Each structure stands twice: as structure tokens, then as C-alpha cells.
Amino acid sequence: MIPLPTVLSDSTHGIMTHFGMVTVRITDDEGNEGLGYTYTVNAGSKAVACLIEEDIKPILLNADEDCIENLWQKSWWHLHFVGRGGIAAFAIAAVDVALWDLKARSFKTPLWKLMGGNNPKVKAYAGGIDLQMPIDQLLQQTQDNLAKGLKAIKMKVGREKLSEDIDRVRAVRELIGDDITFMVDANMIWPVDVAIQAARKMADYNIHWLEEPTNPDDITGYARIQREGGVPIAAGENFHNLEEFRHLISAEGVTFVEPDVATCGGITPWLKIARLAESYNLQVTSHGVHDLNLQLLAAIPNGSLLEIHGFGLERFLKNPITFVDGYTTASERPGHGVELDFELLAQYQTK
Amino acid sequence: MIPLPTVLSDSTHGIMTHFGMVTVRITDDEGNEGLGYTYTVNAGSKAVACLIEEDIKPILLNADEDCIENLWQKSWWHLHFVGRGGIAAFAIAAVDVALWDLKARSFKTPLWKLMGGNNPKVKAYAGGIDLQMPIDQLLQQTQDNLAKGLKAIKMKVGREKLSEDIDRVRAVRELIGDDITFMVDANMIWPVDVAIQAARKMADYNIHWLEEPTNPDDITGYARIQREGGVPIAAGENFHNLEEFRHLISAEGVTFVEPDVATCGGITPWLKIARLAESYNLQVTSHGVHDLNLQLLAAIPNGSLLEIHGFGLERFLKNPITFVDGYTTASERPGHGVELDFELLAQYQTK
Numbered sequence: 060m061i062p063l064p065t066v067l068s069d070s071t072h073g074i075m076t077h078f079g080m081v082t083v084r085i086t087d088d089e090g091n092e093g094l095g096y097t098y099t100v101n102a103g104s105k106a107v108a109c110l111i112e113e114d115i116k117p118i119l120l121n122a123d124e125d126c127i128e129n130l131w132q133k134s135w136w137h138l139h140f141v142g143r144g145g146i147a148a149f150a151i152a153a154v155d156v157a158l159w160d161l162k163a164r165s166f167k168t169p170l171w172k173l174m175g176g177n178n179p180k181v182k183a184y185a186g187g188i189d190l191q192m193p194i195d196q197l198l199q200q201t202q203d204n205l206a207k208g209l210k211a212i213k214m215k216v217g218r219e220k221l222s223e224d225i226d227r228v229r230a231v232r233e234l235i236g237d238d239i240t241f242m243v244d245a246n247m248i249w250p251v252d253v254a255i256q257a258a259r260k261m262a263d264y265n266i267h268w269l270e271e272p273t274n275p276d277d278i279t280g281y282a283r284i285q286r287e288g289g290v291p292i293a294a295g296e297n298f299h300n301l302e303e304f305r306h307l308i309s310a311e312g313v314t315f316v317e318p319d320v321a322t323c324g325g326i327t328p329w330l331k332i333a334r335l336a337e338s339y340n341l342q343v344t345s346h347g348v349h350d351l352n353l354q355l356l357a358a359i360p361n362g363s364l365l366e367i368h369g370f371g372l373e374r375f376l377k378n379p380i381t382f383v384d385g386y387t388t389a390s391e392r393p394g395h396g397v398e399l400d401f402e403l404l405a406q407y408q409t410k
Numbered sequence: 411m412i413p414l415p416t417v418l419s420d421s422t423h424g425i426m427t428h429f430g431m432v433t434v435r436i437t438d439d440e441g442n443e444g445l446g447y448t449y450t451v452n453a454g455s456k457a458v459a460c461l462i463e464e465d466i467k468p469i470l471l472n473a474d475e476d477c478i479e480n481l482w483q484k485s486w487w488h489l490h491f492v493g494r495g496g497i498a499a500f501a502i503a504a505v506d507v508a509l510w511d512l513k514a515r516s517f518k519t520p521l522w523k524l525m526g527g528n529n530p531k532v533k534a535y536a537g538g539i540d541l542q543m544p545i546d547q548l549l550q551q552t553q554d555n556l557a558k559g560l561k562a563i564k565m566k567v568g569r570e571k572l573s574e575d576i577d578r579v580r581a582v583r584e585l586i587g588d589d590i591t592f593m594v595d596a597n598m599i600w601p602v603d604v605a606i607q608a609a610r611k612m613a614d615y616n617i618h619w620l621e622e623p624t625n626p627d628d629i630t631g632y633a634r635i636q637r638e639g640g641v642p643i644a645a646g647e648n649f650h651n652l653e654e655f656r657h658l659i660s661a662e663g664v665t666f667v668e669p670d671v672a673t674c675g676g677i678t679p680w681l682k683i684a685r686l687a688e689s690y691n692l693q694v695t696s697h698g699v700h701d702l703n704l705q706l707l708a709a710i711p712n713g714s715l716l717e718i719h720g721f722g723l724e725r726f727l728k729n730p731i732t733f734v735d736g737y738t739t740a741s742e743r744p745g746h747g748v749e750l751d752f753e754l755l756a757q758y759q760t761k
Contacts, residue, residue, distance in 0.1 A: 071487065071490070072490075072491065099491060099492050100491040100492075101465075101488055101489075101491060102461070102464070102465035102488050102489050102491075102492060103461060103465060103489060103491070103492030103493075103498070105460050105461075105464045105465075106457040106458075106460045106461040106464065106465070106492070106497060107457075107492065109456050109457045109460045110453070110454060110456075110457040110497070113453070113456045113457065114452075114453035114454060114456075114457070136422065137452055137453050138452075138453050138454060139422070139423075139648070140423065140450060140451040140452060140453075140454070140648070140673075141450050141451075141453060141454030141457070141458065141496060141497050141500055141673075142454075142496050142497075143495060143496060143626075143627065143648060143650070144494060144495050144496050144650075145492060145493055145494060145495050145496020145497050145498050145499070145650070146457060146461070146492050146493075146496050146497040146498065147454070147496050147497065148496070149492055274653075275494075276494065276651060276652075276653035276654075277653065278653075278657060297490070297491070297494060299494070299495075299496070300627060301627075302625075302627035302628065302629075303627075306629060306657065322491075322492075
């Protein structure tokens with residue numbers, strides 16, 4: 060468990076002080092290495108590590124590392140009875156990212172080019188995890204984010220009273236002016252009727268998207284909120300397989316499709332989700348692990364904003380991403396280019 | 411990992427020689443005990459145990475064991491980011507079954523009466539896991555099952571050629587005559603078009619249901635198979651939350667709703683799924699752990715057949731269920747009435 064740089068809060072996960080991280084390193088016969096990782100909130104990191112060690116590792120040892128789709132399918136179906144998502148999707152994701160990194164590094168090409176290569180420049184936004192932050196602090200955080208060079212921000216909503224949310228949204232929009240892209244994230248907290256009300260009220264403040272207004276298991280609820288609320292919906296961070304995205308997308312319940320490469324089963328399904336979204340004329344945004352997601356959004360033609368996630372992983376990275384005029388740029392380093400400082404991380408390692 | 415009494419085979423899980431089992435015992439201040447368990451196929455048992463130990467146990471210690479719904483919700487949402495199903499649903503199920511058993515035992519009432527109490531007599535069927543069994547052995551198994559007093563049987567389908575399946579189905583129907591209830595189970599193997607063809611051909615043999623004809627993530631596919639194939643569909647063993655059932659049921663993709671209490675999150679969601687099915691005028695059948703499912707089918711008014719599962723858990727039970735004229739009867743013992751022989755199980759324990 061890794062301590063967060065500051066205490067974070069949202070409507071569903073409460074007060075967060077730590078996050079879990081599980082890393083995977085895979086080496087081929089020539090000595091090339093690939094790095095993958097996933098992360099957890101509140102629970103489950105040991106079970107993810109256990110599943111990789113006990114149930115996925117035997118599939119990988121001495122397998123052909125070039126056949127990633129084949130290894131993905133083998134892992135998915137080997138775990139299917141206890142899987143179809145959940146912890147299995149996290150575990151397979153960490154492995155799949157490592158395999159793609161290994162492949163790109165052995166070709167000495169950046170991942171985003173191996174994946175197709177669209178445009179290394181990706182517009183980024185600061186994802187504030189700030190529901191319980193007093194309003195003056197929220198405004199200060201917003202100013203700090205703009206000072207970093209970001210031109211898009213997101214804040215949490217879902218406080219006890221909707222009027223509090225509206226006051227906070229208004230205050231932030233007044234601070235940032237009309238030209239900054241502005242999103243809100245309810246982290247699943249509202250019933251459908253409240254979400255529709257909220258969307259209608261927030262529409263006055265030119266909200267680019269409303270994220271996870273209600274329980275993501277309520278597909279028809281999402282469709283209603285998007286249709287009746289009149290604000291584009293972002294969702295997907297809690298989906299863990301391709302078909303969950305298909306159901307929400309085909310029901311017209313989402314505009315900004317938001318797979319998390321570290322929790323949706325890895326790069327292999329992430330790309331399928333992105334192509335599915337493209338076929339529906341929808342854009343893909345990201346969740347979490349922005350250093351990995353940057354590579355993926357740079358690869359596809361329908362990439363939207365990259366979330367700069369608030370977990371502070373940059374403390375442990377040799378090359379954290381930087382921003383110029385609201386954009387960040389996928390590196391030319393081979394693979395995903397993320398190098399973790401394992402020496403620094405060692406202090407938080409659990410067995 | 412517990413060895414199976416005989417090697418089993420189906421179209422998706424391949425050759426199975428062992429299963430995993432995770433048990434939970436919960437004790438209250440007065441010394442009452444509740445027993446819960448779940449099981450795994452191919453993978454995941456250690457991760458399930460790890461999740462219970464690391465992430466659910468702290469929620470339970472010193473909590474009020476009377477508030478099971480509250481503990482269920484706390485566990486579900488604590489695990490939500492890595493959950494919404496998968497291993498989290500297995501882990502929560504084992505705990506939830508233990509809590510309901512504890513409650514019923516402290517009231518000295520059988521679980522099926524505590525749950526409402528409809529009818530202790532439940533019609534049972536033998537669930538053969540026999541895809542690779544030669545046809546003479548398949549017929550022998552069928553005769554053995556009828557000799558045990560069962561009046562309903564199920565066999566696996568999904569062999570390499572559909573014509574082989576049809577030959578086997580015909581042979582079994584010819585053996586059992588018209589009065590035995592007869593189901594088939596494809597374990598998700600077919601594409602939708604093959605499933606529709608198969609259903610149409612099998613309809614000639616008066617098939618009570620066709621189970622899991624295709625990937626359960628394909629909701630619209632299920633609806634098509636049921637509508638165009640003309641055979642009632644059973645599904646649900648791979649669903650791990652209430653809303654997955656809602657989506658399939660509301661899409662008219664299923665007739666026999668089949669939650670597995672050990673893998674759908676426990677008794678708490680199982681009952682909600684049963685009520686949802688009732689509201690759609692559908693019957694509920696079972697999967698796995700028949701000693702537990704018997705209690706639940708005896709509680710509700712819309713219970714269908716109880717699957718007698720082929721994992722051979724009866725070797726480790728003090729009171730395995732028996733059949734008279736096709737029916738089995740829920741016991742009057744307090745709780746679910748299942749007593750595991752932990753001394754006998756100890757030889758298979760892993761750490």
C-alpha cells in the first residue's frame with residue numbers, strides 16, 4: 060500500500076489515504092523486459108497479486124511472448140469462472156501491459172507507434188479528487204492546476220446537498236472563465252432522477268461531461284440521464300470487459316468512453332473498446348495510470364482528454380509527464396516508457 | 411484443491427480433475443456458529459481466500475451479525491473498485507451464507523423457513539458433466555441417475571460437430587422415454603447462429619431448457635437464440651450481480667434463471683434475483699452447491715429444478731441429500747443444515 064501525497068475524497072470511495080499497486084515484470088529469452096502494473100482502491104491488491112502468482116504465471120512461463128492475444132484469451136478463459144471482470148481483469152491487465160511493453164521494447168519502438176500511431180500530442184486535464192475539500196482550497200487547487208499549464212480540469216460532485224455541488228461548480232467556472240474545459244464526476248452516487256436534475260442545473264456552466272452519475276450497473280439509467288439531462292456522459296472506469304462497454308454504448312448511455320487500461324484487462328481489450336467507440340462515432344478518454352493511457356490515446360484517432368490522475372505516481376517515476384499549453388506528449392522511448400523507481404517503492408512492499 | 415470423484419469435462423472448462431473450495435466460519439458472542447463456502451473451477455481459490463482474510467474480515471470483526479444486508483453492502487462497496495462481480499462476489503458469497511446460517515441457527519429454524527418457507531419438496535435433476543464421455547458411458551450414467559430416483563437429467567453439449575451432439579441427445583432421449591425431464595448445457599461454447607441451429611434441431615427431442623448456449627456477456631445474442639431457436643434458455647451461473655440478471659431477463663434472453671448462491675454474492679442477492687425473476691413470471695433453477703440451493707428453492711414460490719451438481723461434495727458431508735421419486739426435501743435442521751467433515755477435508759487444505 061502506497062500513501063497518497065494528500066488525502067483524497069469522493070462520493071463513493073470516501074476518504075482515501077493509500078492505494079495498492081501490483082507490478083509485473085516479464086523477461087524474454089533475449090533478456091528484454093516488459094513492465095506492467097495495476098492499482099487498487101481500498102481493497103484487493105493482495106488478491107490481485109495472488110491471482111497473478113498462482114493462476115496466471117503458470118500460463119506465461121515458457122509461453123511464446125509474441126502471441127499476446129493468445130495469452131490474453133488463455134488467461135481470460137482460465138479465470139473465467141471466477142472472472143469475467145473484477146480482480147481477474149486487474150491481474151490480466153498488469154500482465155498484458157507488461158507483454159505489450161516487452162514487445163515494443165524488443166522492437167525499440169514506442170508503444171503508441173506500435174499500436175498504430177496517430178498523434179503524440181494529447182490534451183490533458185487535472186482530475187481533482189476533492190469532494191470534501193473546502194471551497195477556498197478547491198479554488199486554490201484549480202489555480203495551481205492552471206499554473207501547471209493545464210487547460211482542462213475536473214472536480215468531484217455528489218455532496219450531501221445538490222445545491223452545494225452547484226455552488227462549487229459555479230465558483231470554479233467563475234474562476235476559470237469560459238475557455239477552460241470543465242468536467243464533473245459524481246462517482247456513481249446519485250439515483251437516476253437526482254442525476255437528471257443535477258445535469259440540467261450544471262448544464263448552465265458549460266460542463267464538458269458529467270462522469271459516472273449513477274451506478275454503472277444501471278445501463279438504462281445511464282441512457283435516461285444522458286437523454287433527459289442534456290449533458291454528455293463519461294463512464295467506463297468501473298467496467299472490466301469489452302461487452303460491458305458494448306451494452307452501455309449501444310444503449311446510448313455514454314458519450315466519452317473511459318476504459319482504464321490497468322483495470323479493464325489491459326491494452327488488448329482497451330484497443331478493442333477504443334475501436335468499438337470509434338464505430339459508434341464516440342471519443343475515448345482515460346482513467347488512472349496516465350503514463351500508460353497517454354501512449355494509448357496517442358495511438359488512436361478518436362482520443363479525447365487524458366486524465367492526470369491524482370494518486371501521485373510521479374514520485375516513483377524516472378520520467379514523469381510534463382505539460383505545455385494544456386498538452387502532453389507521448390515519449391519516443393521504447394515501450395510505454397515508464398520506469399518505476401523500485402528502490403524507492405521497496406519501503407511500501409508487502410508480502 | 412479437492413480431487414473430483416471422476417474426471418469431468420465440458421465445452422469451455424475442459425478436463426477438470428479438482429475443484430477449489432473456500433470455507434468461512436463465523437461465531438457470535440453467544441457461541442453460535444455459521445458456515446459458508448464457495449468453490450472455484452480451474453483457478454482463483456487462493457485469491458478468494460486472500461480477499462476474505464485481508465479485506466472482508468476487518469469489516470466483520472466486532473460488527474453486528476444481525477445486520478446482514480448492511481454487512482453485505484459494506485463489503486460490496488468496500489470491494490467495488492476491484493469488484494462488481496468476479497472474485498469479490500465469490501468471497502462475499504461465502505461470508506453471506508455463513509451469516510445467514512448463523513442467524514437461522516441462532517433462531518433454531520431451518521434456513522428455508524427463515525427465508526419465507528414455501529415447500530420443502532424440490533424436484534431435482536442430475537447435472538452430468540460429461541461432454542467427452544463415450545456414448546455408452548453416457549447412457550450408463552443416465553441409467554444410474556434414474557436408478558437413484560431422479561426423474562430429470564441434464565447432459566453437456568458443444569462437441570466439435572453439432573451432429574455428434576444431436577446423436578447423443580437422441581440416444582439419451584430414446585433411453586429415458588418421454589416422461590423424464592431432459593436438459594442440455596452448452597457451457598457458452600457456440601456462436602449465436604450455431605446456437606440457434608442447435609436449438610432448432612434439439613427441439614425435436616423435447617428439451618426442457620438449453621443452458622448457456624453462448625457467451626453470457628452477449629445479452630442480445632441470448633435474446634436472439636431464445637426467440638429464434640424456440641427452446642427455453644437457462645442462464646446465470648456466470649453472473650455475479652443482480653443487475654446482470656436484470657439485463658438478461660429484461661432483454662427476454664432467459665426463461666430459467668440460474669443464480670449460483672456460492673458465486674453470485676450469497677443468499678442476500680440470490681433472493682433479490684429470485685424476486686426479480688418472479689416479477690417477470692420466470693422460474694429459478696440452481697447451479698452448484700445443491701445442499702445450499704435446496705434451502706433457497708424451498709423458500710420461494712417460483713422454484714424450478716434443483717441441480718444435483720457433480721463435484722461430489724457429499725463425500726465430505728454428514729447429511730448428504732437423498733431422493734424419493736424425483737424429489738429431495740429440505741431438512742428441518744437449523745440453518746442450512748450442511749455439516750462439513752473438516753477432519754476429512756484437512757488433507758486437501760492449502761495455505
